[in-house]
Amino acid sequence: MSSIVLQAELLTKSYRSGDSMLTVLDQVSFKVSQGNTLAIIGPSGSGKTTLLGLCAGLDVPSSGTISLMGFKLNAMSEDDRAYIRNQYVGFVFQNFQLLPTLTAHENVMVPLELRGERNVAQKAKDLLSRVGLEGRLHHYPSQLSGGEQQRVAMARAFITDPKILFADEPTGNLDEENSDHITDLLFSLNKEQGTTLVLVTHNLELAQKTERILRMKGGKLVDEQIISPV
Ligand SMILES: Nc1ncnc2c1ncn2[C@@H]1O[C@H](COP(=O)(O)OP(=O)(O)O)[C@@H](O)[C@H]1O
Ligand SMILES: [Mg+2]
Numbered sequence: 001m002s003s004i005v006l007q008a009e010l011l012t013k014s015y016r017s018g019d020s021m022l023t024v025l026d027q028v029s030f031k032v033s034q035g036n037t038l039a040i041i042g043p044s045g046s047g048k049t050t051l052l053g054l055c056a057g058l059d060v061p062s063s064g065t066i067s068l069m070g071f072k073l074n075a076m077s078e079d080d081r082a083y084i085r086n087q088y089v090g091f092v093f094q095n096f097q098l099l100p101t102l103t104a105h106e107n108v109m110v111p112l113e114l115r116g117e118r119n120v121a122q123k124a125k126d127l128l129s130r131v132g133l134e135g136r137l138h139h140y141p142s143q144l145s146g147g148e149q150q151r152v153a154m155a156r157a158f159i160t161d162p163k164i165l166f167a168d169e170p171t172g173n174l175d176e177e178n179s180d181h182i183t184d185l186l187f188s189l190n191k192e193q194g195t196t197l198v199l200v201t202h203n204l205e206l207a208q209k210t211e212r213i214l215r216m217k218g219g220k221l222v223d224e225q226i227i228s229p230v
Helices: 048-055 078-088 104-114 121-130 146-158 174-192
Strands: 006-019 021-032 037-042 065-068 090-092 165-170 194-200 213-215 220-226
Touching: 006 194, 021 048, 021 065, 021 194, 021 220, 037 048, 037 065, 048 065, 048 165, 048 194, 078 090, 090 104, 104 146, 104 174, 121 146, 146 174, 165 174, 165 220, 174 194
Parallel strands: 037 194, 037 213, 090 165, 165 194
Antiparallel strands: 006 021, 006 065, 213 220
16 A cells, blocks of 8 residues: 555635735645656646645645645744745756855755755765766856756755655746756656655646646646556
8 A cells, every 4th residue: 555645635825916816726736646647737727836835845735634744834933934845845946946145066965964964965966967067066046047957956955855846837938948858867866766746837748748637727636647557
């Protein structure tokens, strides 16, 4: 039997809009088992980024529960959620979100340094080699192409050996060649490390490489498609 690493139950997120409330995520429930790969698709504004942010503990729901590695994120303080993220979660964003004043090498070291680990330089170097950037250690983000920045972001996301990796349109700002490279890396690192992979994408080719596809519309989960038996 596979163990559940992520469980969302009746997740709802609403924002106040003038005198009324705007519900952008409406009673979303789903489970993800360890090692699963899953894609969330749907039109722009359907709540995909909101859902990913709640699952990763970046934000809290208005109601409903979210359990990550058995921790009830909805009932935890901001600091405790930050700790859980650092211990268990990797995150890759569409716009890379590297720290501009740090080199590629330094960016990748940050999550381990936050854990108080020492001697992290070699591990960061190895991972940058793994993504083909051994020649770019001392480059700043502004000196790297989009594809290279996303590869640095991938190395940063994987350096903590996360149990679960969330990726929000990881290929959204990349051309086809770089998009293919990032996709290959995502799935091979998922296999090598047994990382659970939850990604949001507009790229159907990418979505079809996962085991399950969840479709969202207007803040609701409207469909689930199983790509291959799990
Ligand atoms: N902080 C916020 N305050 C108010 N509305 C928000 C906020 N964040 C997102 N929204 C709204 O929530 C809806 C879903 O947004 P989002 O999750 O980013 O969608 P997607 O990623 O599917 O494009 C959008 O209509 C957006 O305007
Ligand atoms: Mg989005």
